[in-house]
Amino acid sequence: MTEPAFIAVDWGTSSFRLWMLDRDGKPLAERRSGEGMTTAASSGFAAILQSHLDAIAAPADLPVLICGMAGARQGWIEAGYIDLPASVSGIAAGAVRIAGESRDIRILPGLAQRRAADPDVIRGEETQLLGALSAFSGGDHVVCMPGTHSKWVHVSGDTVDGFSTFMTGELFDVITRHSILSHAVAGSETIDDAGFADAAVDAYAAPAMVTNLLFRARAGQLLHGLSADAAKSQLSGTLIGVEIAGALSHAKKGAVVRLVASGRLQHLYETAFRRLAIDFTTIDADDAVRKGLFAAARTIWPLTQETQA
Amino acid sequence: MTEPAFIAVDWGTSSFRLWMLDRDGKPLAERRSGEGMTTAASSGFAAILQSHLDAIAAPADLPVLICGMAGARQGWIEAGYIDLPASVSGIAAGAVRIAGESRDIRILPGLAQRRAADPDVIRGEETQLLGALSAFSGGDHVVCMPGTHSKWVHVSGDTVDGFSTFMTGELFDVITRHSILSHAVAGSETIDDAGFADAAVDAYAAPAMVTNLLFRARAGQLLHGLSADAAKSQLSGTLIGVEIAGALSHAKKGAVVRLVASGRLQHLYETAFRRLAIDFTTIDADDAVRKGLFAAARTIWPLTQETQA
Numbered sequence: 001m002t003e004p005a006f007i008a009v010d011w012g013t014s015s016f017r018l019w020m021l022d023r024d025g026k027p028l029a030e031r032r033s034g035e036g037m038t039t040a041a042s043s044g045f046a047a048i049l050q051s052h053l054d055a056i057a058a059p060a061d062l063p064v065l066i067c068g069m070a071g072a073r074q075g076w077i078e079a080g081y082i083d084l085p086a087s088v089s090g091i092a093a094g095a096v097r098i099a100g101e102s103r104d105i106r107i108l109p110g111l112a113q114r115r116a117a118d119p120d121v122i123r124g125e126e127t128q129l130l131g132a133l134s135a136f137s138g139g140d141h142v143v144c145m146p147g148t149h150s151k152w153v154h155v156s157g158d159t160v161d162g163f164s165t166f167m168t169g170e171l172f173d174v175i176t177r178h179s180i181l182s183h184a185v186a187g188s189e190t191i192d193d194a195g196f197a198d199a200a201v202d203a204y205a206a207p208a209m210v211t212n213l214l215f216r217a218r219a220g221q222l223l224h225g226l227s228a229d230a231a232k233s234q235l236s237g238t239l240i241g242v243e244i245a246g247a248l249s250h251a252k253k254g255a256v257v258r259l260v261a262s263g264r265l266q267h268l269y270e271t272a273f274r275r276l277a278i279d280f281t282t283i284d285a286d287d288a289v290r291k292g293l294f295a296a297a298r299t300i301w302p303l304t305q306e307t308q309a
Numbered sequence: 310m311t312e313p314a315f316i317a318v319d320w321g322t323s324s325f326r327l328w329m330l331d332r333d334g335k336p337l338a339e340r341r342s343g344e345g346m347t348t349a350a351s352s353g354f355a356a357i358l359q360s361h362l363d364a365i366a367a368p369a370d371l372p373v374l375i376c377g378m379a380g381a382r383q384g385w386i387e388a389g390y391i392d393l394p395a396s397v398s399g400i401a402a403g404a405v406r407i408a409g410e411s412r413d414i415r416i417l418p419g420l421a422q423r424r425a426a427d428p429d430v431i432r433g434e435e436t437q438l439l440g441a442l443s444a445f446s447g448g449d450h451v452v453c454m455p456g457t458h459s460k461w462v463h464v465s466g467d468t469v470d471g472f473s474t475f476m477t478g479e480l481f482d483v484i485t486r487h488s489i490l491s492h493a494v495a496g497s498e499t500i501d502d503a504g505f506a507d508a509a510v511d512a513y514a515a516p517a518m519v520t521n522l523l524f525r526a527r528a529g530q531l532l533h534g535l536s537a538d539a540a541k542s543q544l545s546g547t548l549i550g551v552e553i554a555g556a557l558s559h560a561k562k563g564a565v566v567r568l569v570a571s572g573r574l575q576h577l578y579e580t581a582f583r584r585l586a587i588d589f590t591t592i593d594a595d596d597a598v599r600k601g602l603f604a605a606a607r608t609i610w611p612l613t614q615e616t617q618a
Contacts, residue, residue, distance in 0.1 A: 207517035208555035246517035
């Protein structure tokens with residue numbers, strides 16, 4: 001077995017993922033748990049991290065690099081933001097070290113778009129971006145990172161020019177749980193690709209109708225006995241279709257869409273892109289964040305690597 | 310005092326309003342309460358109605374005409390829907406009489422747009438529409454009825470050609486109560502006209518960006534210390550701006566916007582229309598439903614009026 005070189009941690013609002021990596025970025029051990037920022041804020045960031053390091057018997061001098069909400073104001077330590085336009089490879093330089101720990105533990109900063117007209121922030125996705133862009137050499141990219149708060153990032157070469165957050169995932173959640181549409185989707189188990197894609201097309205074509213398109217799930221149930229699965233597919237397709245329409249309205253001509261996703265969201269966005277005839281390539285989101293953490297760690301601790309080799 | 314001729318009731322999901330009208334439609338007595346369909350479904354529609362009739366000493370033979378959710382499937386009796394295209398003055402003919410009551414009590418039907426492409430329903434607004442249109446002689450109108458579920462109705466002369474429901478009010482409610490944006494608006498007391506109108510303009514101009522525009526309330530708070538009032542104004546303006554953009558994209562050229570509203574919503578929609586340079590006239594929503602109930606009652610019980618005169 002090769003020697004471990006770094007610990008990489010993606011610490012989100014509700015999830016924790018840790019990898020022990022060798023000097024080439026190969027994972028030697030992995031941990032996943034639901035101990036996200038929300039849990040850690042009460043039970044302690046240091047204790048949670050240490051329990052996972054103990055579980056994989058991580059050497060005491062191995063440095064740890066963290067990205068995500070652990071660096072938010074409500075997190076372990078505020079890692080701040082790098083302002084746009086920002087160099088993706090430059091985020092490593094903004095890492096903030098946790099004081100009072102014998103181990104070298106650092107958290108990567110987020111990115112901030114401070115323009116008064118469209119203020120926006122990213123935290124965690126900048127590291128995914130660093131990993132995702134390692135696959136390409138220059139050029140203009142529109143990087144789509146779907147989720148609770150989907151991020152669309154406009155990149156030229158190594159530079160982030162701008163980005164937009166769309167509340168797609170969270171809106172889907174609050175609408176299906178707390179609005180009158182909760183009745184229309186009650187008991188739904190699966191999203192139907194065809195219904196989802198039809199709704200995405202409708203919303204993409206007429207985004208101004210979005211709050212009406214959502215209501216049609218209820219009217220369709222009242223008048224045509226629309227099933228819960230069909231209603232849920234319609235709501236999901238509507239919100240994702242509007243997101244794509246909005247995001248691409250800001251894309252540079254000729255920029256290629258890079259989808260950074262995995263699992264269920266990867267499938268939905270790929271289905272929508274295909275149906276809308278939008279060219280894209282997919283990068284696995286888990287790979288992207290691990291590669292991004294590795295690339296930043298190599299920049300921060302170049303000698304550590306030599307020492308351990 | 311003139312003789313009472315009819316009882317008119319607007320029975321919504323969460324509100325109850327009753328007027329005793331004379332043969333010219335003049336209100337002789339009025340009752341308002343929170344005993345909407347939700348309350349009545351458990352404590353009984355007949356008992357609630359009778360308690361209000363007793364309170365104003367309504368004669369035992371006075372007929373009662375009801376509109377709204379009391380006619381829904383979960384209401385007192387299902388009054389069904391009239392399919393489009395529908396004559397506004399024809400809704401009276403669809404009234405359904407409550408069986409087993411010595412008093413003549415009828416509930417007006419809603420309207421249904423059954424087209425598979427954009428199914429939609431209205432219940433209660435058809436009666437407001439009847440009252441609102443009494444002010445105009447023919448022509449094309451786009452009637453805007455803001456609320457929890459805003460309705461935009463396209464009318465030519467006496468005929469309803471189509472309508473669209475926008476979930477504006479309910480979305481505003483679930484977003485400000487259940488999403489991450491609840492933090493951005495916490496403690497907000499008032500909506501600021503200027504911030505509201507700016508947001509309406511932005512959303513009207515770029516409706517595809519709606520779920521991003523909503524998120525800017527949070528990003529603005531994180532990066533620029535946006536106040537709770539400003540955040541709430543921005544959310545309200547964004548949702549109303551998108552609604553107006555969507556609704557007008559379906560309007561006939563030359564159709565005049567008729568706003569049927571009162572109170573806070575009247576002020577917000579008027580502010581948005583003015584800022585967007587959209588011509589409109591306003592009709593008071595309370596007046597409209599009372600006049601609509603009166604017009605339908607006169608059609609249903611023409612002899613009653615004569616008898617009582």
